[in-house]
Amino acid sequence: MDITGQFHIPASPESVWQQLVDPVVLARCIPGCEALTQIAPDTYECRIRAAYGPVKANFATVLTLTNVLVPVSYTLTGRGQGGVAGFGEGSADVELAPDDGGTRLSYVARVNIGGRIAQVGERLFSITTRKLAERFFTTFASGFATEVPGGAA
Helix, strand or coil: CEEEEEEEECCCHHHHHHHHCCHHHHHHHCCCEEEEEEEECCEEEEEEEEEECCEEEEEEEEEEEEEEECCCEEEEEEEEECHHHCEEEEEEEEEEEEECCEEEEEEEEEEEEECHHHHCCHHHHHHHHHHHHHHHHHHHHHCCCCCCCCCCC
């Protein structure tokens, strides 16, 4: 399943990039994130509480940035283990481009699931995953709402 989206963020690509790799910002924006730790320059461990229909689980997840081109793009890959609930794995290509005095953030994500989560059905999983992605980027973009040109807030 592919999930795509675009957001306009009222900040420079450099400023958006800094936030996209900041573990504190990521922890605030990832729905259900209970903990997030940067364990290497391009690797994070996190614990996420998620619910897909009747299936609820804590996922131990490792996220890795590859294909990094600062401050233009990266690929985020991850795999989360949710015990008996199953697993989720995927990748997202994230791209930043100057856009109307700010930044256009575009993403294409691919997700695969297995275990009990897969039993809730592709449609429910797809709807929930799209909502979670939208929530992440809406929360992320809202952090820039008060930024003014020149970087002062």
